[in-house]
Amino acid sequence: MRTGHRKWVITMKETRMNCPSGHGKMLIKRSEKKIKFRGVDLRILVEQYLCPVCGVEAGTIDQTASTQKSISDAYRRAVSLLTGKEIVEARKKLNLNQQALARRMNVGIASIKRWEGSQIQSKSMDHALRLALAGQTSGDICMGNRTFSIPRIKLVLKEFELVLGKNILKKNDKMLFAAKYLWYADMVGHRELGESMTGSTYAALPFGPQLNNYKDLITDIMKADESSAKPLSSEEKKIITRIAMKFVREQLVYDAAHRESVWKRQPNGAIIPYSDSSELTQV
């Protein structure tokens, strides 16, 4: 991280911090600094304590946290991601609390708290945030008219395993193949029954459609109790069987997903909306 001083403002107000070398009270120094963060040049305002005698600088925990937030927001502004402040403002405009926004996006409340603070969201999560903050219809587009359910993901995957006669969710699985079966089940369910099967949101990644945020979800999917999910209807079971019979080997479902224009036309990391389900060509 390169830093360089621009201009300084020294305020003479009384402070609580004393110089560690015994020179008495330190001053508050506010300076604009130029830094390079993740390859992007940023200018941020930094507030620190300064000893006017020996020149030593020190920051309190609050000041350090505030600097981190300034870096994060300046970076997010520079690369066109929503800043923490923008997320808070848009959420409050919709009268949502953090829990309600989290529910709308299929993420934990901790993620919302982190993004509203200084953690930088991924491009795909930024897209999901924008959809969720754009209005009530975002849930339908992202989740296919169904409430997200992790036990139901497990239930659908188990049904595939039953038809295929083999495990598709293995230990240390990255869901490279499992997510493709799941995506087809959700999309075809949406196309033919008007709702997805699991309420999952999918992102267009280089290796095909993938369960959005799958790294955060995988452990919960493995641990989930599928008997707590709403049972599959006979129509849903028929769709799963049809998909499984068409793609008896994992490579087939992988290749098919890569032929779908609804995946191909999305930029990397973007959400694949359920409104595209009518354009599937491989099932």
Ligand SMILES: [Zn+2]
């Ligand atoms: Zn000093």
